[in-house]
Amino acid sequence: MTANATETRKTKRSPVLINGVDTPALFATIDAVRAQPDLAKFQFRAKSHWVSGTQSHCTMHGFYGAGNELTHVTAFTAVGDHPAVLCGSDHGPTPVEWVLHALASCLMAGVGNVASARGIKLNKVEATLVGDIDLLGVLGLSNEVRNGYQGVSVSFVIDGDASPEELEKIVMQSKARSAVYDIVTNGVPVSIGVKTPAMA
Amino acid sequence: MTANATETRKTKRSPVLINGVDTPALFATIDAVRAQPDLAKFQFRAKSHWVSGTQSHCTMHGFYGAGNELTHVTAFTAVGDHPAVLCGSDHGPTPVEWVLHALASCLMAGVGNVASARGIKLNKVEATLVGDIDLLGVLGLSNEVRNGYQGVSVSFVIDGDASPEELEKIVMQSKARSAVYDIVTNGVPVSIGVKTPAMA
Numbered sequence: 216m217t218a219n220a221t222e223t224r225k226t227k228r229s230p231v232l233i234n235g236v237d238t239p240a241l242f243a244t245i246d247a248v249r250a251q252p253d254l255a256k257f258q259f260r261a262k263s264h265w266v267s268g269t270q271s272h273c274t275m276h277g278f279y280g281a282g283n284e285l286t287h288v289t290a291f292t293a294v295g296d297h298p299a300v301l302c303g304s305d306h307g308p309t310p311v312e313w314v315l316h317a318l319a320s321c322l323m324a325g326v327g328n329v330a331s332a333r334g335i336k337l338n339k340v341e342a343t344l345v346g347d348i349d350l351l352g353v354l355g356l357s358n359e360v361r362n363g364y365q366g367v368s369v370s371f372v373i374d375g376d377a378s379p380e381e382l383e384k385i386v387m388q389s390k391a392r393s394a395v396y397d398i399v400t401n402g403v404p405v406s407i408g409v410k411t412p413a414m415a
Numbered sequence: 416m417t418a419n420a421t422e423t424r425k426t427k428r429s430p431v432l433i434n435g436v437d438t439p440a441l442f443a444t445i446d447a448v449r450a451q452p453d454l455a456k457f458q459f460r461a462k463s464h465w466v467s468g469t470q471s472h473c474t475m476h477g478f479y480g481a482g483n484e485l486t487h488v489t490a491f492t493a494v495g496d497h498p499a500v501l502c503g504s505d506h507g508p509t510p511v512e513w514v515l516h517a518l519a520s521c522l523m524a525g526v527g528n529v530a531s532a533r534g535i536k537l538n539k540v541e542a543t544l545v546g547d548i549d550l551l552g553v554l555g556l557s558n559e560v561r562n563g564y565q566g567v568s569v570s571f572v573i574d575g576d577a578s579p580e581e582l583e584k585i586v587m588q589s590k591a592r593s594a595v596y597d598i599v600t601n602g603v604p605v606s607i608g609v610k611t612p613a614m615a
Contacts, residue, residue, distance in 0.1 A: 235467030241502045245554050255550040259512045263519035265540035267435030268531075271523035273516040275508040280550075281500050291508045293493065295520020300481050302441045303524070308475040308491045310521030310595045312459045316473040317517055318605070319463035320495020321510030323471035324503070331468075340465035346603075350455040350480075353592050354445050363597035371609045379611040386609045392553050395510045397563035402602035403546075405518070409571045409586045411579040 236331035254281045269303040270296040301350075311364065315344040318395045322369065325389025330375060335385065337375040344369050367399065436531035454481045469503040470496040501550075511564065515544040518595045522569065525589025530575060535585065537575040544569050567599065 231239055248254045257280035263273040276290035295310050297303025308316070319342050330337050346364040351357035373382045390396050431439060448454045457480035463473040476490035495510050497503025508516070519542050530537050546564040551557035573582045590596050 235470070235504070237502060244502055245556070248550065248554055249556055252551055252556070255554065255556070257548050257550055259509060259515060259546045259548065261512055261515035261519055261544045263516070263523055263542045263544065265523045265527060265537065268527050269524035270435070270527075271520050273519050275512040275516065278498075278509075278512075285498065285500060287498055287508070288505045291512075293508070293513075293516050293520075295516065295524065297524055298478075298485065298487055300485060302437060302444055302528070304435070305488045307520075308487070308493075309459060309478075310517050310524060311598070312461055312475040312478075312491075313493075313513060313517035313520060314595060314598055315459060315461035316463070316475065316493050316495065317510050317513035319461055319473050320471050320493075320507075320513060322607075323463055323465045324469035324495065324497055324510060327465060327468050327470075328502070337465065342463045344461045344463065346459045348457050348459065348594060350448065350457055351452055352597075353594050354448055354455065355592055356445065356449055356452070356455070361597055361601070362592055363594045363601065364603045366604045366606070369605065369607045371607065372611075373609060374612045379613045382611045383609045386607065390607055392555055392562055393510075394548060394553050394563045395514055396605060397552075397561055398511070398514055399598060400602050400605050401561070401563065402600050403564045404566045405569065405596060405600050406566070407522075407569045407571065407586065407590055409573060409583045411572075411582045412574050413579045 233334065234327055234331045234337050236327055238331050238334075241328060241332065256280070266306075267304070268296075269301070270294065270306050311346060311348060314364075314399065315346055315367070318367065318369065318393075318399055319344050321393045321395035322371075322386070322389050325393050326371075326373070326385055329385045329388045329392075333377075333381075333385065335375050335377045335381060337373070339372070339374040341372045342369055433534065434527050434531045434537050436527055438531050441528060441532065456480070466506075467504070468496075469501070470494065470506050511546060511548060514564075514599065515546055515567070518567065518569065518593075518599055519544050521593045521595035522571075522586070522589050525593050526571075526573070526585055529585045529588045529592075530577075533577075533581075533585065535575050535577040535581060537573070539572070539574040541572045542569055 294307030296306040352360040352362040494507030496506040498505045546567045552560040552562040
């Protein structure tokens, strides 16, 4: 292999895959959606069934997006439960911990994409999430105390080949375009319908 | 075993465990918190680390509650990722699907507890959750389109030893005291802090 060939491959490869992100594909996706905005309409779905007590299982497989019915590579499943101290069987994280995971995974995905789009190699990104909740609401012992978290804090540690200011800006840009951050901070309308066998 | 002994065991057992819920323990917990409201202060936590691209791993283990530092029976882990159509490696559900799971598992836990507290045996409970999202927001292609879901719908099918009206009321009471329903519909303040090695 000549020095020239190595050089060519290097210049070809370096913008392609950074932090595991295929940045040309990412930019091409954004361009495709800009040209045809309907491709941006997605619908995500989950099917849950009650198992026993506070335990339930959920499957996430099919979704709609980019004009097509799609599926994940496999049907992902997850468990929700309460710990023993909250009269559950502790077969899985609590629903409110799943909210923290949802938020963390959204901010992390954004950090990966934003850093890559800016050509910044990441070495390590960690986040610790903490949510404070007063269960007087959930337990029906107070109408003044809300059911959900009083507040959530997220503490990032980020290391990469950029200045502290640039690294901080990556996290802040991720936050600015995070779907779950928007959902958790601003709220979303949720409708609930119920069918019983007698209605079927 | 005499008929009398069987009868005694039946009357003893039937209020104890229904739908896998130890209802006397549930009521005792509520009474204990009523007497000492500080026991209701909980803090849930998650630790997340970025893996590659849009993929991250999260651990949910320790939490604070009922006046003590506690842990789950094991350190639960979960993955978040984007599917290929969104330039990810599809190693796990998307962050916004995790929101659906969080909501489903909270409503399901409530249904289990409320039905049991009302002495209603559940035969089957399923829920299908759907969230619509326009990615023009997340992709930075529109400032008018929000980043998160436009809306979420939850469709329950519930079967149990009660009238359709009573079964529907179980779901509605679960919703009325659901932590995640409150978080997702009303929003929660989220603070984000960033540290870089240079600051450590």
